[in-house]
Amino acid sequence: MSYLAKVRELNPLVHNITNIVVANFSANGLLALGASPFMADAREEVADVAAMSGAVVLNIGTLNEQAISSMILAGQSANTHGVPLVLDPVGAGATAYRSEVTQKLVQSMQLTALRGNVAEVANVAGESWASKGVDAGAGEGDVLALAKKAAQKLGCVVIVTGREDVITDGSRTFVASNGHPVLTKVTGTGCLLSAVTGAFLAASEGAWLEAAAEAISFYGVAAEIAAERTEGQGPGAFQIEFLNQLSAVTPEIYSQRSQLKQLNH
Amino acid sequence: MSYLAKVRELNPLVHNITNIVVANFSANGLLALGASPFMADAREEVADVAAMSGAVVLNIGTLNEQAISSMILAGQSANTHGVPLVLDPVGAGATAYRSEVTQKLVQSMQLTALRGNVAEVANVAGESWASKGVDAGAGEGDVLALAKKAAQKLGCVVIVTGREDVITDGSRTFVASNGHPVLTKVTGTGCLLSAVTGAFLAASEGAWLEAAAEAISFYGVAAEIAAERTEGQGPGAFQIEFLNQLSAVTPEIYSQRSQLKQLNH
Amino acid sequence: MSYLAKVRELNPLVHNITNIVVANFSANGLLALGASPFMADAREEVADVAAMSGAVVLNIGTLNEQAISSMILAGQSANTHGVPLVLDPVGAGATAYRSEVTQKLVQSMQLTALRGNVAEVANVAGESWASKGVDAGAGEGDVLALAKKAAQKLGCVVIVTGREDVITDGSRTFVASNGHPVLTKVTGTGCLLSAVTGAFLAASEGAWLEAAAEAISFYGVAAEIAAERTEGQGPGAFQIEFLNQLSAVTPEIYSQRSQLKQLNH
Numbered sequence: 108m109s110y111l112a113k114v115r116e117l118n119p120l121v122h123n124i125t126n127i128v129v130a131n132f133s134a135n136g137l138l139a140l141g142a143s144p145f146m147a148d149a150r151e152e153v154a155d156v157a158a159m160s161g162a163v164v165l166n167i168g169t170l171n172e173q174a175i176s177s178m179i180l181a182g183q184s185a186n187t188h189g190v191p192l193v194l195d196p197v198g199a200g201a202t203a204y205r206s207e208v209t210q211k212l213v214q215s216m217q218l219t220a221l222r223g224n225v226a227e228v229a230n231v232a233g234e235s236w237a238s239k240g241v242d243a244g245a246g247e248g249d250v251l252a253l254a255k256k257a258a259q260k261l262g263c264v265v266i267v268t269g270r271e272d273v274i275t276d277g278s279r280t281f282v283a284s285n286g287h288p289v290l291t292k293v294t295g296t297g298c299l300l301s302a303v304t305g306a307f308l309a310a311s312e313g314a315w316l317e318a319a320a321e322a323i324s325f326y327g328v329a330a331e332i333a334a335e336r337t338e339g340q341g342p343g344a345f346q347i348e349f350l351n352q353l354s355a356v357t358p359e360i361y362s363q364r365s366q367l368k369q370l371n372h
Numbered sequence: 373m374s375y376l377a378k379v380r381e382l383n384p385l386v387h388n389i390t391n392i393v394v395a396n397f398s399a400n401g402l403l404a405l406g407a408s409p410f411m412a413d414a415r416e417e418v419a420d421v422a423a424m425s426g427a428v429v430l431n432i433g434t435l436n437e438q439a440i441s442s443m444i445l446a447g448q449s450a451n452t453h454g455v456p457l458v459l460d461p462v463g464a465g466a467t468a469y470r471s472e473v474t475q476k477l478v479q480s481m482q483l484t485a486l487r488g489n490v491a492e493v494a495n496v497a498g499e500s501w502a503s504k505g506v507d508a509g510a511g512e513g514d515v516l517a518l519a520k521k522a523a524q525k526l527g528c529v530v531i532v533t534g535r536e537d538v539i540t541d542g543s544r545t546f547v548a549s550n551g552h553p554v555l556t557k558v559t560g561t562g563c564l565l566s567a568v569t570g571a572f573l574a575a576s577e578g579a580w581l582e583a584a585a586e587a588i589s590f591y592g593v594a595a596e597i598a599a600e601r602t603e604g605q606g607p608g609a610f611q612i613e614f615l616n617q618l619s620a621v622t623p624e625i626y627s628q629r630s631q632l633k634q635l636n637h
Numbered sequence: 638m639s640y641l642a643k644v645r646e647l648n649p650l651v652h653n654i655t656n657i658v659v660a661n662f663s664a665n666g667l668l669a670l671g672a673s674p675f676m677a678d679a680r681e682e683v684a685d686v687a688a689m690s691g692a693v694v695l696n697i698g699t700l701n702e703q704a705i706s707s708m709i710l711a712g713q714s715a716n717t718h719g720v721p722l723v724l725d726p727v728g729a730g731a732t733a734y735r736s737e738v739t740q741k742l743v744q745s746m747q748l749t750a751l752r753g754n755v756a757e758v759a760n761v762a763g764e765s766w767a768s769k770g771v772d773a774g775a776g777e778g779d780v781l782a783l784a785k786k787a788a789q790k791l792g793c794v795v796i797v798t799g800r801e802d803v804i805t806d807g808s809r810t811f812v813a814s815n816g817h818p819v820l821t822k823v824t825g826t827g828c829l830l831s832a833v834t835g836a837f838l839a840a841s842e843g844a845w846l847e848a849a850a851e852a853i854s855f856y857g858v859a860a861e862i863a864a865e866r867t868e869g870q871g872p873g874a875f876q877i878e879f880l881n882q883l884s885a886v887t888p889e890i891y892s893q894r895s896q897l898k899q900l901n902h
Contacts, residue, residue: 128660128676130393130434134559139607144559145463146393149435152469169660170679171703173436198675204682292884294664294674341881342669351606354557395658395699399824404872409824410728411658414700417734438701616871619822 109358110307110318111325115141119161119309123302124148124178126168126197129295132346133166136299139353142306153177154184161309163190164302167208168197175208182216191219191308191315195301199223200230218263219308220319222301225250228267232257251370255280264319266304268297272327274320281320284366285327287334292342293349300326303353324367329356331364374623375572375583376590380406384426384574388567389413389443391433391462394560397611398431401564404618407571418442419449426574428455429567432473433462440473447481456484456573456580460566464488465495478526484573485529485584486522487566490515493532497522516545516635529584531569533562537592539585546585549631550592552599557607558614565591568618589632594621596629639888640837640848641855645671649691649839653832654678654708656698656727659825662876663696666829669883672836683707684714691839693720694832697738698727705738712746721749721838721845725831729753730760743791749838750794750849751787752831755780758797762787781900785810794849796834798827802857804850811850814896815857817864822872823879830856833883854897859886861894 120143125133130146137144147156150173157163163185165178185192199209209231213221221231229236234253250267258265258277267273272283290296304322311318329352336352337344385408390398395411402409412421415438422428428450430443450457464474474496478486486496494501499518515532523530523542532538537548555561569587576583594617601617602609650673655663660676667674677686680703687693693715695708715722729739739761743751751761759766764783780797788795788807797803802813820826834852841848859882866882867874 126660126676127392127657128664130391131396131559131661134393135607135611138557138559145466146391146434147463147467149469152435152467155467155469169676170682198677201675202677202682202685204679204685292668294661294668341878341884342665343877343880346665346880347608347612347877348606350608350611354606392657395656396661396824399658400872400876403822403824410731411656411699412728412732414734417700417732420732420734612873612877613871615873615876619871 110310110321111361112358113310114306117161117310118143119306120145120159121302121305121309122147122156122160122163122181123166124153124174124181125164125166125298128168129166129298132295133299133302135350136353137302137306139350140303140306141354142309144302148174148177150177150180153181157181157184157190158188160190162193162305164193164195164305165212166195166197166298166301167199167205168298170205170208175211178212179215182212186217191305192216193220193222193301193305193308194218195298196221196223196227196231197298199227206230213261218261219315220264220266220304221257221261222266222268222304224297225253225267225269228257228265229253232260251280264315266319266323268300268323272323274316274323276316279316280370281316282368282370283320283324283327285324285331285364287330289334289342289345290330293346320367324365325356325361328361328364329353332356375575375586376626377623378575379571382426382575383408384571385410385424386567386570386574387412387421387425387428387446388431389418389439389446390429390431390563393433394431394563397560398564398567400615401618402567402571404615405568405571406619407574409567413439413442415442415445418446422446422449422455423453425455427458427570429458429460429570430477431460431462431563431566432464432470433563435470435473440476443477444480447477451482456570457481458485458487458566458570458573459483460563461486461488461492461496462563464492471495483526483528484580485531485569486526487531487533487569489562490518490532490534493522493530494518497525520545529580531584531588533565533588537588539581539588541581544581545635546581547633547635548585548589548592550589550596550629552595554599554607554610555595558611585632589630590621590626593626593629594618597621640840640851641891642888643840644836647691647840648673649836650675650689651832651835651839652677652686652690652693652711653696654683654704654711655694655696655828658698659696659828662825663829663832665880666883667832667836669880670833670836671884672839674832678704678707680707680710683711687711687714687720688718690720692723692835694723694725694835695742696725696727696828696831697729697735698828700735700738705741708742709745712742716747721835722746723750723752723831723835723838724748725828726751726753726757726761727828729757736760748791748793749845750796750834751791752796752798752834754827755783755797755799758787758795759783762790781810794845796849796853798830798853802853804846804853806846809846810900811846812898812900813850813854813857815854815861815894817860819864819872819875820860823876850897854895855886855891858891858894859883862886
């Protein structure tokens, strides 16, 4: 599979309804990758923009009433027009309001993919989650089970990012092991990952799970290379080099470095 | 003409009503250039801010009802106080809503300059536009004719940016040939160009056409140098070096590299 | 005192209600420092977010009605829960609206610290201020007197940043002399400083004045080193290296370079 090559060939339009913190970084990341961002959140136009896009990506990073109704309009338009739809439930569970909004969103539309950390995904899926602490083995097992259950409940691809990333549609599951801890030192890297996932879905012709898995693994490869090139410099330098690598990583480089494996169970 | 030197001498206040995607980049670009950005969009204060500014720049990148009424208040205040006014009709024509909003804006105020790509300018001017494909010669001829017609209709300087940039007041016309394709890989480079045009207009004492032409050409020179210095690195590195060059390009460097010609017809 | 070490040990949650221009830079600066930014401005959740945070930072850079009522809710929640509260009155005095809003904010809540330039602080404190021009000696004397008076009136730590920075609680006063003029060429460096002050307050266990003084001095040290490392390059390069240094400056480096002195009077 090389959905990366397809993204660069098609330059898909990716409609983002996102927040004031990461809008610039998300747009620049999509441009670097080879996609075409369309950032639009006015109620009057989001349905039109969603309908003409290759993917719609909703991000609840900073919320307000207008944004929520725009997200519902855009999501429903994406559903009507067969456009893949990604939700990034930033901070779901951190406040009651974010949990409520997230429930309202998932009940109003059919997601193609949900991307969050384990606490966010558990909240969206209505599953209780308590960190298992340092016992990574058991913890990872739980993440796998949680991700599958969430995928089955929501009827979509679920992506749980963390030290390792899990991508599952509830029956088939991939685990991606690229990436770098410095990603957690740059704001919006999770949000941009959701947007990049949207771009890959737009280029996938319906192979949602495979395209999502490649998106996550590609992103990790770009981060690893950027981290190597800026070692000892800091998160500012990493952020810029990461944008460079989103552009520079070819399908060949990706294939050489990707650590993506499909699980047998 | 060296409006660049004047901008750096006067540090004009440039009032921007812009969007969540490019607000940071626009402010940083204006600061690097030597202007003073004032980002304010509350209805309660935009008329006051516009009145005290050297230029007002309106950008419809991400719209909402409050932003539109603020833009009208700011634009009318600029008109009342003789402050030059720039409109960047981001995505005009892409959705019905953006086309409507743009018409509402141009009917509510008198622009000093309009800056967009050919599709946006055609939409604002109410002209039909169909890309001429790869036949660049014919295409450019059409762009010139369209730009002039738009300038005559709107009674302002029209700037159509693309592979070459056209700057016209409807009778006299400049063509600027600097710039670099990597500009299209960084979000907000068009928006910042509109803001930079505002800064040059603020320092022009009414020589709108000449100041706008120099702004466009200066911007292209800074982009070229930044692209040379970051060749092979990527859009992240370019973005940062471009901010450096907006500060570093002197009137002398500008004169040596500028490819700006006035047409005879 | 090493509040810097404490910030990095505790990774305090810093709740920011800020603006579209600086939200990204503020979040990245806090992450680089070692704090955890939470950017949330919806009325429905700001009280909850403030209550769980180590500090709340309000910034009036771009205003609207929702943001103001959210700021009041967050500020009052911070007061109720004993969470330190910082206000950055961006542009107070520049428009009547900003002055009114600022008064409304300071009358609705008890600040822990106010951070602004001399004109902003004078406006908030209801003191007249006229620049003394180049007579720096007299000017500085006035700044000290103004800062103390503002601190006494508002009952909080007042930080006036400029060529030198004054930090006072109305009786005890520090002057910080690190920093670099290139800070004025990057948007949001004042706003981020207010956010960084919030992070230090969160790690101070109530030693507000000392923690604020160290925050200001630390920030100046990081800026100096970043300016040295990017000398001759420009504000783009500085901005990135500054993020690096917010992460790289250790308590040891800080101690060697900090020029922070407590005044005897």
